[in-house]
Amino acid sequence: VEEPVPADYQKPKARYDWYQNGEKITVTIYAKCKSVSTEHLIIDRKKRDLRATLFLDDHVYTVHFDLFEEVTGECGEGIKVIAGPVHRVIFVLNKKNPDIKWVSLGKALEGNNTMIQRIDKEPTFRPCKVTTCQPLTHDIKLFGLELPSGCHMCLPTGYHVHLRVNVDGNDITRPYTAVPPSLLPPSYHGAETSGRIIHLMIKMYPDGQLTQQLSRLDVGDTVDASDYEGTFVESRLQRIDRLTLVAAGTGFTPMARLLDWCFGQQKQKPKHIKLIFFNKTEGDIPWRDDLTRLAETRHHNLEVVHVLSEPDQRWAGPRGRIRQELVEEFFWSPAQHPNETFLTCICGPTPFTQLAYKLSKAYGYANEMIHVFAA
Ligand code: NAD
Known part of the structure; x- marks a missing residue:
C-alpha cells in the first residue's frame, strides 16, 4: 500500500564538509531529515574513488570524489551519527601518507553533492x-x-x-x-x-x-x-505488546532479523512473540532446533507454531496451508486484547502473503497492525 505524501512533507536537504587532522581526513554530511542512523550510510571506496551514499527517506544524497591522495583501511570504522535538528553523519579516512597536507578532498566525480529520488538511483553492485x-x-x-x-x-x-x-x-x-x-x-x-x-x-x-x-x-x-x-521501520517493534511473525518457507528471513532485534533489547521489546511458520515438511524448516531451544529455554515470551503442508504420517502438529481456521486457532485476537498493541509481520510466497493479509484483516487487524514484506 503506497503511503500518501503528507502535506507538510519537506524534501530532505544535505551538504558535506571535511577537515584534516594529522593522518586523518574527517568527512561530515549534514542532513536535514526526520531520522538518520549509521545504517543509512553506505561507503564504497576503491583506491581513490570514494562514494558515500546517504539514504534519507525516499531520497539519496551522494558524495563522490577522486580523493586527493590515497587512503588506507576501512572507511567504515569511524561512522558516527550525531542526532539533532540537522543530523551529522561523520566518517574518517586514514591518509596513506600522513606527511602530505591535502589542499582539497579531491576531484568531484559524477553525482557528487546531489540529492535524487531513491527510485532514480542506479543500483551499485x-x-x-x-x-x-x-x-x-x-x-x-x-x-x-x-x-x-x-x-x-x-x-x-x-x-x-x-x-x-x-x-x-x-x-x-x-x-x-x-x-x-x-x-x-x-x-x-x-x-x-x-x-x-x-x-x-x-x-x-x-x-x-x-x-x-x-x-x-x-x-x-x-x-x-x-x-x-526495504520498507520496514525498526522502531515499529518498540512498544508492541503482541508481535506475530507469519512466515512461509524462506519468508522466514526477515523474521530472523526481527527476532534477533527483539532478543537484543533490554527494554521496549515486544511482551509476547509468536512465530507461525509454514513449511512443506519437517526437513524444510531452517534453524528448527535453534527455534525450539529459544522457545523452550531462553526466551519464555517466544512461542513457535509449525504448520506443515506436506507432512509425513508421524506429524502431530497443525497441517495444511494458511486458512481461516488456523488464523482463529493461532493468531491472537485483537478483540480479546482490546488494550494491547499488535504488530503482525507477513512474508512468504506471494499467494501466501496475500491470503495471510486478507485473513488477518478479516480477523480484526487494522492496516497499521500489519507489515507485509515484499521484495
Ligand atoms: P515453499 O514452496 O517451501 O512453501 C512454504 C509454505 O508456503 C508451504 O508449505 C505453504 O504453507 C505455503 N504456500 C506455498 N504456496 C502457497 C500458496 N499458493 N498459497 C498459500 N500458501 C502457500 O516456499 P519457499 O520455496 O521457501 O518460498 C518462499 C517465498 O518467500 C519465495 O517466493 C520468496 O520469494 C519469498 N520471500 C520473500 C521475501 C521478501 O519479500 N522480503 C523474503 C524471503 C522470501
Whole structure:
C-alpha cells in the first residue's frame, strides 16, 4: 500500500564538509531529515574513488570524489551519527601518507553533492567474497558474504540486497533478505552491525536460473551484491505488546532479523512473540532446533507454531496451508486484547502473503497492525 505524501512533507536537504587532522581526513554530511542512523550510510571506496551514499527517506544524497591522495583501511570504522535538528553523519579516512597536507578532498566525480529520488538511483553492485557456506536444510544454505575492502554497509532490519550473477551473457538478479549468522546468542547485533559482512539464507531450486549458479558458490568465490532496499521501520517493534511473525518457507528471513532485534533489547521489546511458520515438511524448516531451544529455554515470551503442508504420517502438529481456521486457532485476537498493541509481520510466497493479509484483516487487524514484506 503506497503511503500518501503528507502535506507538510519537506524534501530532505544535505551538504558535506571535511577537515584534516594529522593522518586523518574527517568527512561530515549534514542532513536535514526526520531520522538518520549509521545504517543509512553506505561507503564504497576503491583506491581513490570514494562514494558515500546517504539514504534519507525516499531520497539519496551522494558524495563522490577522486580523493586527493590515497587512503588506507576501512572507511567504515569511524561512522558516527550525531542526532539533532540537522543530523551529522561523520566518517574518517586514514591518509596513506600522513606527511602530505591535502589542499582539497579531491576531484568531484559524477553525482557528487546531489540529492535524487531513491527510485532514480542506479543500483551499485560490489563484489563480495563468500567467507562461509553452511547447509541449513537439504536445499537451504547460509552464506556469509564479506564486502570488499573499503566498503561499509549495514543492512537495516528486514532489508534485502539483490545478488547478481551472469548466466549465458545475461545478468540475472534476485532479492535476498539479510539474516543474522545464527538465532542463538552471542550473535545478536554482532557481525551484522560491523558493516563488513552480510548473511543470506538461500534456497536452491532445481530449476532456478540464479540458484543453480549460487549452489556452486564456495568459500573464496565472489558474487555481486547491490545496495539494500526495504520498507520496514525498526522502531515499529518498540512498544508492541503482541508481535506475530507469519512466515512461509524462506519468508522466514526477515523474521530472523526481527527476532534477533527483539532478543537484543533490554527494554521496549515486544511482551509476547509468536512465530507461525509454514513449511512443506519437517526437513524444510531452517534453524528448527535453534527455534525450539529459544522457545523452550531462553526466551519464555517466544512461542513457535509449525504448520506443515506436506507432512509425513508421524506429524502431530497443525497441517495444511494458511486458512481461516488456523488464523482463529493461532493468531491472537485483537478483540480479546482490546488494550494491547499488535504488530503482525507477513512474508512468504506471494499467494501466501496475500491470503495471510486478507485473513488477518478479516480477523480484526487494522492496516497499521500489519507489515507485509515484499521484495
Ligand atoms: P515453499 O514452496 O517451501 O512453501 C512454504 C509454505 O508456503 C508451504 O508449505 C505453504 O504453507 C505455503 N504456500 C506455498 N504456496 C502457497 C500458496 N499458493 N498459497 C498459500 N500458501 C502457500 O516456499 P519457499 O520455496 O521457501 O518460498 C518462499 C517465498 O518467500 C519465495 O517466493 C520468496 O520469494 C519469498 N520471500 C520473500 C521475501 C521478501 O519479500 N522480503 C523474503 C524471503 C522470501
